[in-house]
Amino acid sequence: MRLKILLVGPCKSGKTRIANLVSEAVEENNEFEYRPTHGVRILEYEPPSSISSKWVAELWDCSGDAKCESCWPAFQHGAHAAILVIDSSKPDHVKSAEKFSQMLANRPPGFNHSLVLLTGNGPSSVKLTGAWADAKQFKVDIAKDGGQALRREVASFMSDLAEASWASKDREEFSLIGIN
Ligand SMILES: Nc1nc2c(ncn2[C@@H]2O[C@H](COP(=O)(O)OP(=O)(O)O)[C@@H](O)[C@H]2O)c(=O)[nH]1
Numbered sequence: 001m002r003l004k005i006l007l008v009g010p011c012k013s014g015k016t017r018i019a020n021l022v023s024e025a026v027e028e029n030n031e032f033e034y035r036p037t038h039g040v041r042i043l044e045y046e047p048p049s050s051i052s053s054k055w056v057a058e059l060w061d062c063s064g065d066a067k068c069e070s071c072w073p074a075f076q077h078g079a080h081a082a083i084l085v086i087d088s089s090k091p092d093h094v095k096s097a098e099k100f101s102q103m104l105a106n107r108p109p110g111f112n113h114s115l116v117l118l119t120g121n122g123p124s125s126v127k128l129t130g131a132w133a134d135a136k137q138f139k140v141d142i143a144k145d146g147g148q149a150l151r152r153e154v155a156s157f158m159s160d161l162a163e164a165s166w167a168s169k170d171r172e173e174f175s176l177i178g179i180n
């Protein structure tokens, strides 16, 4: 089974760094120059074998540039969930959460999952409104443990999604054979 997960948020919040880290696409080091993502980058995510071998995920590392907003419907197509990445020390990032909540529209029935990752040196929780108001917030601190806790958090989020996906497939099959 394939899950599609969007990584969204304003520019320079750390989406690409997080995508690289959790998908283990790039060795972690400190010599990175900021390069904005053009459009979208799609990374393959495989869960640790202790979690499951029955699903993989596509992680869509979306550009935070306003120029890309016209592509959002295409990004959203078939997506199961979105993870918002914001730097909690920047008030404009916190404010922008509302705009990105559009990315949560059109999720398939039964998928109400969302996760907020807070980067930077700001607070470890922020007040968000709209669709992110009830989302779980996780403070990212890569310097502390090289991203271990972040990887665990993302793996557990995706594993919940995989469960929801199986449950929705079961519902579809039951309704096909007339059991409600
Ligand atoms: N260590 C490390 N830093 C990265 C990596 N990718 C980007 N960065 C840095 O992380 C910061 C946030 O950038 P980025 O993740 O590209 O922001 P985005 O615009 O939200 O995708 C910048 O200072 C980047 O130079 C990476 O793979 N490893």
Ligand SMILES: [Mg+2]
Pocket: 015, 016, 017, 035, 036, 037, 061, 062, 063
């Ligand atoms: Mg990027």
